[in-house]
Amino acid sequence: MPSPRWVVLSVLFHMRRATLSRPVGYGQLADVLGVEVGQRIPSAEVRAAVLELRRSKGMVLDDSDRDTYSLGSFFTNPVLSPEQAEQLPAGITAGRTEKFRTDLLRLTREVTKACSQRHKIG
Incomplete structure (x- = not known):
């Protein structure tokens, strides 16, 4: 039986040289910068x-900081509704089996259901 866990094996970043940032998209970052989201x-x-x-x-390597080795998340995972998951581009599963897509949709539904029950949504 396959593991229910998923592991990120690679990440591709597209960087550009620019004096100005992209529009700030995270509220916490905007607060620290003293700007509005989107600036x-x-x-x-x-x-x-x-x-x-x-x-x-504790997410920056610093030998003098005992929290350096935090296991916290470095990114925010999107939560999709089952309808949004159904709309994923066909290429998202390129090289994957149909079972991968089916499992992705099933897990999305399970997470949505669990969140709805926990937060009494719907």
Whole structure:
């Protein structure tokens, strides 16, 4: 029986050189920067703020910080509704089996159901 756990094996980042950041999309980051979500500001300021936020959560390697080796998440996972999962582009499962897509949809439904029950949604 396959494991119900998923492991991220690789990540691809597309970087661009720019003086201004992309529009700030995270509320907590916008708060630290003192800007509104959606504003663009100098990239160097965003970098410094991201490092400050991560450092406050023990997510920056620092031998003098005992929280350096936190096992906290480094990214936010999107939560999709079953309808949104059904709309995923066909390429999202490229090279995967139909079972992969079926499992993805099943897990999405289970997470949605569990969240709805926990938060008394719907």
